[in-house]
Structures are given as C-alpha cells and as structure tokens.
Amino acid sequence: MTPMQNDKPSIFIRQLTLVGKRKNYVVQFSEGVNVIYGDSATGKSSVLECINYLLGSSKFIYDREIEASVNFIMMEVFLNGRAYVIKRNIYKPSESIEVYPTTFELLDTVFPKKLTPSFGVESGPDGYFSDFLMEALNVPNVRMRQAPSKADSNMVRLSFRDLFKYCYLKQDDVGSKALLGAGGYALEAKNKETFKYIFNLLDTNISDVQGELAELSVARNRLKNKYDAVSDFLRETEFDSEMVLSDEDLNISLQETAIREQLAVVNSKMVADNQNYAFLKETLLELVGEISLAEKDKSSSESSVERYIRLKNDYQNDIQKLKSIRLAMSVIGEPNESFSCPLCESTVQLSEIKEQFSIDQEDRAAQEVNTLTRRIRDLDVLVQSERDKQSRLVAHLVSLKDDRDRARRMLDEEAAQMITPYLAERDGLARELAKLEEKRKQLANSLKIRNQQKSIFSAILDQDDRIQAMQDKLNLLKSKAPSLQEVMSCIADHLSKYLRHVKIKDQRDVSISNRTFLPILRGRDYREMTSGGLRTILSIGYFLSVLEASTFLPTNIPAFLMIDTVGKYLGKTQSKYQETNIAEDRREELSDPAKYQNMYTYMFDLAKRAKDKGIVTQIILVDNDIPPQIHNNFAEFIVARFNSEGTDGLTRGLIDDAYLFES
C-alpha cells in the first residue's frame, strides 16, 4: 500500500463479491480511477449500489437477475489502511451488518462484529455501523443543530451517510438541479452543515475534536481493560498460546494426511482381495455344476444296474423253469391223441392240442437254457462295467466335493480373514480421521479466540494511532483554523482549473456560493443553468474539486468518489432524463467528444496528483460508453466492461450467467 497520510481518512475498496447460488460474481478494484462501462441494464449501476449498500445505505434496489442469482454480498475494504470485510444480507436491510477485521483470505480466522445498520433501531452490543465507520476513518462523531440558525435547535447526530453524500454522485444527481438537496430547505441545511463538518468549519470544531479525543482515550482504556481481562482469563484457563495452537494445527493436518494415505492403501488392497474373492466364487460355481452332472451320471448308471439285475433275475427264473420243463416233459409225457374221460369214460380227441406243443422240444429248451445263461453272463459284464463306472463317478464326486468344500472354506476365510479386518481397519481409520477433524475444528475455534485477543491488542494500537492523529488535527486546527472563505476559494480554484481543462465555452466568474455552497459560473448559480450538460460538467467538477481540496486542507472526508454516468446530458444519456434544454446544450457544444474526453483525463490527472501526495484516492466511474481515446490509452483503469450480447469475448453483465437461466 502507498504510505498513508495519518490525519487523512481514506477508503479503498479492493474487491466486491456477490455470493451467488450458482457461483460468485467478483469485481476487483485498484487505487486511483476505476472505470466500469457497457450497455444499459447490464448491472453497472448495481456495482455502485452494492458498494453504497455495504457502506450502510438503508436500502438496496436489486433487479430480477440479482434476486435470482445472489444470496448475499460482501466487500473487502481498507479504511485508513486497515482491512475489513463487510458482509450484508441484500434482502433484509435491517439485519445486522457483519464486519470482519481482516481480508477475504483470512475471513474464517476471526469473529465478526455485528453492527446495527441504522440509528432508527436500538443498537446491538457491537454498536451502530455508522459509528464503526466514523471510528475506522478516525473522524469526530458529532451532533449538529438541525436548524443551524437557531441556538435552541434540536441536536442530531451526523452519520457516515451524511458524509458519504459528498462521495457518491448518483445517476439521478449528476447534473440534477436538486444536487445535494438544493431547493429543499431541511436537506440543504443539513448538507451544508455536513460540508462545514467536512472542512472543519463548524463553530464547535475544536471542542468536537477535543470531545472526540477524550472519547478516544476512554475507548482506549476500555480496550486496555478488556485486553487485560481477556489475557488474564486465557492465562488462568491455561489456554494454549497461538504458537502452540498453530503447531498443533500443523501436527493434526500431518496426521490427517498420513491417515488418508493409509486409508487409500487399505482401499486398494480391498479391491485386490475382492478380485480373489470373485475368482473363488466362480470356481465354486463351476464345481457345483460339475458335481450335479456327475450325480446325474451316477444315478442313471444306478438305474441301469437295477434294470440289468432285474433282467438277470428274470432270466434265472426262466432257466429254472426251462430245466423243470424238461423234467415235466419226461415225467408227464405227451398228451394222448385220445383218452377216456375221467368222469364219463367216453373217448376224447385231442388232435387239436398237439400242434401247440411242438415248440416244447427238449433240445429247444436246452438251447434256450444256454442262451439265457450266456445272456446272464453278458448282463454280469454290463453290471460290472456300470459298477466300475459308478465307483469312478463316486471317486470323482468325492474329489469334486472336496474341491467345492475347500473353495467354500476359502471363500469364508477370504471374507473372514481378509475383508473383515480391512473393514475394521477402515472403520478405525475413518473414526480416527473424524476425531482429528473434530479436534481441528476445536483448534480453529481456539485460534479464533486467540486471534480475537490479538485483535483487541491491535485495536489498542489503532486507537493510539487515532489518538495521535486526532491530537495532530487538534493542534492543526488550533494553530490555523480554516475559514469558510479560504475553503470556498480553494474549491473554486480547483473547479476553475477543471473547467479550463475540459475547455467549456465560457469560463468566466467561477466561484462557490456562500449561500448554497454550490458552484457559480458566469455569475449564474448552478441551479439556474438550463443546459443539463453544463450542469453535469459542473456537478462532477464540484465533487472532484471538493475531493481535491480535501487533499490540501484538514478534512473529515476520504478521497473517495463514485460517479454514476459521467456522460449524462452529454449526448449519451438515456431518454428518461429530460431536465435539460437541448438548444442550450447545443449552444454550449457539449456533445463535442473532446470535452468528454477531457473530463476523463482530468480525473486521471487528479488521481495521480493525489497519489503523488501520498493520499489514498479511489474514484469509481460508471458510464454507458467512454471516449475511444480513453478506451485505447487508459485500458488499465477499466475494471469491468459489459456487453448485453456477450460478443467480442465480453461478459454479458455483472450476473454473467443470468442469460443461461432466464425462463
């Protein structure tokens, strides 16, 4: 960072982040001039509105794209050189604003302050957001008369929002006749008081600073006591020191890595063993198939044997019978041709029977016995071969069943001895990992507590700086109290320089009105000018001149300025702004690109002058278009450029993926 002037308040925004539902949308800024330009309705103005909202604006008007895409917004900002992250809910303006005294990178290591956004409601334990900002900028917190001309007027607090009116030139205000509440009595009066506050012109100036100084000392003592109490408490509870805690953290992350590696080894082993398991299972299936085939063979062989034996038994019966036939033939004898009836003694003829018996020849029966005996022998051979086959099958079955049982056993063992222990080991490791993660979380919390203690200490140092700066300011004010006239002429000098640079037509009689505190050109008050373009040039010039004057004079305003639509009424405006006399604009030759370009170059020069003086300056400009010269020569100042069609490699807008999700 550039070395900072201790007694000057400063604001430098480094990054704006819209934390979205699908992704985050980020705009980065640098010191000096930052230009955002592009087509209308691409979210340019939303960037400024986000910043304004994060600096305490009471409402944020978001468009449909933001509503559909964004959860909350935050920005990293340096206030008087110290980093803060400010985080705010865009849908609930009354919800407290979170402020982390750190950068984005270290966001998780500290606890945020929760600040109340508006004076309208009772403040939480951490106080009001405006007070925080005033304190961070180290400017006096004051009460002002609501009606400055009346001594008994009610006193109202001057808030950061009042101050910020001189830092933000909204699109509606650029070239507007109602610039800074002009025309409205109460608002104008308050803004004039704010102006006086900015340049230390209030009657109560010195006493304000003295009061502030006293308050700062009180606050410092309070911080000191808090620090002592917290330190004592941490010591008494034997809370580990930051060093021990971060060592422990490192240690745990090393252990975590080791365990993760172990886990990976176990996982890969398990996979390898699973391959074993699959192989065994396949083998087992094959074996079971073979066994069932062999058993089928065996049972068919058994039924063959049964059939053979039955047949053999029949043959044996037949042999017995054949042998008996031979006996019966000889003993009983052939039937007679005729015989006397055993009952009636008559003769019976038996010629018809004879033929049937011709087959019962003795030799035929003997032959048959031989045949059957041979068949029995054949059957015995068959039965024997079937029996042999059976015994082979039985032996095969035994070996198959052995194999099957072994495969089953191995499978069981595989499951029991290999996989189960892996599972146990894995469980163990996972448990260990979970424990470590838990421990780590606790450590992170402990570290946060230590950081919180540290942040109190650094707050004390900051407070010392503030006291010193306030003391310096007091000394300066005491030695050389600025007068209104001095401030006005200083601003008028810068405004005159600006107008010469822009090369407007007639640059006579430039001054600042003691009555309205607004510019006067050619003896005519700002509000009485009919050319909107001229008012635009003047209003911008006035804000720039206030900024530059603040780099010369003791002041309570940061060198920070946001301008929405530099080219308003300069031939580049949207049709909704009608507060101008076109003929007048033409007579002033305001659509001349050279004038437009000169405004830009003046701002670049101004930022450079301030930087050379060691003053932190940031100017954020939004415009529909910028002079081509600027685009070519000052490309490094362009922080964002949007194109609604997304052509030429440009992003389509702040919410650059909204077009993908539109219904």
Place this chain on the structure above:
Amino acid sequence: MRSLPYFVPEKSEYLNAGILLLIISALGQTKRGKLLLNNERLLFFMYLIKNPVLMSKLLLRLGRPTVALSDEDVFSVSSLAVNLDPLFDYDWIRQLLKHIAGLGLLAAEYKKSDGFLYKLTEEGGAVSDKLTGDYFDKVRDYLNALDPIKSESTSNLNALLNDIFKR
C-alpha cells in the same frame, strides 16, 4: 404261434401241467379227504404260485407264516408289472386239465355247489412225486406255505387279493 422265434418258459404246457399236478396233489383235499379244488380255485392258486410276491402279501394278510422269497422272485422285471389276465384264463386251465386227464393222471367229482372238483389218480400221484428239482422245488416250497389256507373260502380269497391290488 408256431412261427414265434422265441421261447417263453412261462407258457410251457409241460411246466404248467406239472405245476397243476403239484397243486392238486398238495392242496387237493383236506385231511379228512374232502375235495377242495374246482376250476376257479385252481386258477387262483396257479396265479399265486406264478406271482410269489402277491402270494407272500396274501399270506401276511391272513396272518400265516409267509414264504422265503428269493432275490430273483422279488427283484425282477415281472415283479414290477403284474399281469392280471391269467387269473381269469379258464380256457388255459381247461386245456391243462385236458392234458393231464388224457394221460390218466386226473380224477374228478361233480358237486352241484362247486362244479367239478379234482384229485389225482394213483398214477397222477406217482407222476407228481417225481416232479422235483429246480423250479419244482420252489413250487413245493410255495405249496407248503399255502397249505394252511387251502380251506379258505373262495370268496374270502378273492376279496383279499382284490384288496391287495387296490393298494
């Protein structure tokens, strides 16, 4: 029938005539000389002798000591499929009776209630005594077992056999 190329011992006229002689000799009369066998009973006992498994079951039913059956009797193709036809083949038994009657081996009496009742002539008795060995020894064993039931009424025997078939 002549032309059949194979020889069925079961159907042998001589064998069956021999069995018939042995049945009449063994079961023909009571101790007191009462004749028992008409055609129906002869056919019944012939059938039992040729189907020893059935015979064994019948004896068991009547609570009589059964006969020792050989493996060949029990474990054979013919014991698997029982043929009922021979039980009613009266022509066949008449043919056999004619055969032995023609040789003067058979004597008969006529009773009005039972029809013809048979016994052996002296010559028939001598012939039957010579029928020994091989299958005839087996038949004699069967007949010994049947001796205690030779006086059972025909209707009772038929009823029992029917019962056995139904099972």
